[in-house]
Amino acid sequence: MQNYYFDNTHPLHPYTYSMYATPGTFPPLNALRKELPAEKDGIHFGEKDGEWVEIEDHRGKSGYVNDEPFLIQDFGPLPEGWSDTPPLPPPLIVEELFERLRNERNARVTATDKYLLADYPIGAEELGNIRTYRQALRDLPAQEGAPFDGGGDETPWPEKPDV
Structure with missing residues (x-):
């Protein structure tokens, strides 16, 4: 017994x-x-x-309650607001996205500076294409939809011409 x-x-x-x-x-x-x-x-x-x-009995289970990390230490149902999925990072504010977009745009413009040097061997047509590309990069932050994703994969970058 x-x-x-x-x-x-x-x-x-x-x-x-x-x-x-x-x-x-x-x-x-x-x-x-x-x-x-x-x-x-x-x-x-x-x-x-x-x-x-x-x-x-969910003791020892880790998750999130109202987007805050939480470890269950007692018996009973999962707490209200429980999620197994980590919260999404807060969205970047628009100014930060514009700053990222401009930084990436500036890097792409700088990468073409050499083509504008007087002694760089480039034809007139290619030089015109580079200037058009550089202007399209400068105009990007003023386009509708900017700042897009801050210069990431969703940004409609102009195609760099072959030189």
Whole structure:
């Protein structure tokens, strides 16, 4: 015969341990003499009205509650606002996106500076194409939809001409 003890100070009265029971005695107030049901993943058992009932057990699970990191340390359902998915980073403000766009644009313009040097061997047609490309880069921040994604893959970069 076994006593199956539960924590009667916890609101869900979770099972804690079992111990041999002395024949001819009554169980303590914090124990049942009813065997626990078969184990189930994510389930612990607690006492309610003299019976074992299933209680959710997410202890040790890490996630987010209202976008803040959270570690579950107690029995019961997942807290309100729970998510397994990390929150998205805050969107960049428009000024930061424009700054990134301009920095990438400036780097692309600078990469073509050599073609404008008087002693660079380039034909008139290629030079015209480079100037058109550089102007398109300068005009990009004024285009509708700017700052786009701040100079990333979604930015409609002009195509650099072959030189």
